Amino acid sequence: MLTVSIYRYNPETDAEPYMQDVQLDTGGKDLMVLDVLELLKAKDETIAYRRSCREGVCGSDGMNMNGKNGLACITPLSETVKNNKLVLRPLPGLPVVRDLVVDMAIFYKQYEKVKPYLLNDSPAPAIERLQTPEEREKLDGLYECILCACCSTACPSFWWNPDKFIGPSGLLQAYRFLADSRDTATQERLAELDDPFSVFRCRGIMNCVAVCPKGLNPTRAIGHIREMLLHRGT
Amino acid sequence: MVTNVTSFGRSGLSDWVVQRVSAVILALYTLFLVFWFAQHPQVQYEQWSELFKCTSMRIFSLLALFSLIAHAWVGVWTITTDYLTPLSLGKYATAVRFLVQCACTIALFVYLVWGIDILWGN
Numbered sequence: 001m002l003t004v005s006i007y008r009y010n011p012e013t014d015a016e017p018y019m020q021d022v023q024l025d026t027g028g029k030d031l032m033v034l035d036v037l038e039l040l041k042a043k044d045e046t047i048a049y050r051r052s053c054r055e056g057v058c059g060s061d062g063m064n065m066n067g068k069n070g071l072a073c074i075t076p077l078s079e080t081v082k083n084n085k086l087v088l089r090p091l092p093g094l095p096v097v098r099d100l101v102v103d104m105a106i107f108y109k110q111y112e113k114v115k116p117y118l119l120n121d122s123p124a125p126a127i128e129r130l131q132t133p134e135e136r137e138k139l140d141g142l143y144e145c146i147l148c149a150c151c152s153t154a155c156p157s158f159w160w161n162p163d164k165f166i167g168p169s170g171l172l173q174a175y176r177f178l179a180d181s182r183d184t185a186t187q188e189r190l191a192e193l194d195d196p197f198s199v200f201r202c203r204g205i206m207n208c209v210a211v212c213p214k215g216l217n218p219t220r221a222i223g224h225i226r227e228m229l230l231h232r233g234t
Numbered sequence: 235m236v237t238n239v240t241s242f243g244r245s246g247l248s249d250w251v252v253q254r255v256s257a258v259i260l261a262l263y264t265l266f267l268v269f270w271f272a273q274h275p276q277v278q279y280e281q282w283s284e285l286f287k288c289t290s291m292r293i294f295s296l297l298a299l300f301s302l303i304a305h306a307w308v309g310v311w312t313i314t315t316d317y318l319t320p321l322s323l324g325k326y327a328t329a330v331r332f333l334v335q336c337a338c339t340i341a342l343f344v345y346l347v348w349g350i351d352i353l354w355g356n
């Protein structure tokens with residue numbers, strides 16, 4: 001028997017959030033955490049969480065499992081359960097809409113700030129803007145981000161200043177466009193990042209690296225941005 | 235771009251550089267003093283004042299003092315903007331943060347002038 005402790009909060013009926021303990025027979029199988037949630041939802045349909053692709057591509061079921069952020073759909077019980085107990089909480093630091101569903105507005109706002117699209121002021125070529133294989137290689141480890149928010153909501157600097165610090169996810173994307181040979185707005189982008197909060201709130205805690213379900217390294221990207229700012233500023 | 239007028243250099247990059255450079259200077263100064271004390275196990279007033287009569291030692295000390303002040307300002311400013319925010323203190327956050335920052339700045343100024351007086355006063 002697995003004891004699942006779920007964070008429950010329905011703002012329409014509950015005065016405050018509480019933890020609900022449910023016993024579940026997994027039949028000895030090493031299920032994914034999302035499967036466990038589906039089984040629980042079959043018993044109690046009021047449990048709310050986000051999900052879509054169920055294979056770690058859409059990034060919608062980011063949550064805190066036994067204290068660590070991750071995607072429920074690709075986290076097997078064997079990886080997270082200790083002493084037969086699974087504690088499920090919403091991603092930390094964001095307002096809870098209901099149960100495991102959080103309001104990601106501020107996270108997307110930070111993403112929007114870095115202008116996550118190509119800016120190029122030269123006339124568009126007839127077919128496409130070309131890159132050498134080496135230039136393309138620079139985007140590896142950056143473009144794969146699925147915006148699940150596991151990293152930013154594990155980052156203490158983002159908890160303290162979610163409105164000012166862009167956070168690991170947004171900064172990884174900022175670097176993705178700074179590193180793109182087809183983007184011509186590098187200087188403008190850097191000018192936007194040179195304040196004491198946007199980038200420099202990163203204190204190198206590396207929680208972001210520890211939790212990213214895609215194995216990406218936002219800390220390294222932030223280091224590259226810092227280097228670019230240093231080159232530009234000295 | 236997030237603006238802030240109370241940070242040390244107004245730019246994240248300059249604060250970051252100041253923090254690193256001042257840390258290196260403070261580390262060198264500390265190492266020097268540790269080394270000096272190891273060389274003089276039974277240190278007396280004469281040796282200590284002899285050391286500080288030397289102009290290069292005074293300059294090094296003043297540099298370390300400036301570094302300490304800058305390092306502390308950046309550090310305290312960071313801590314106050316991390317923890318004394320509306321998220322933790324509600325609507326009084328700005329007033330509290332500003333007062334704490336002012337108090338720290340005044341204390342740092344006093345230490346600076348006091349330190350210069352110790353080094354170059356009579």
Ligand code: SF4
Nearest residue numbers: 155202203205206208
């Ligand atoms: S390395 Fe920077 S961005 Fe990543 S968790 Fe730490 S402070 Fe946050």
Ligand code: SF4
Nearest residue numbers: 145146148149151212
């Ligand atoms: S960097 Fe990783 S953890 Fe962060 S949003 Fe992207 S995929 Fe998720």
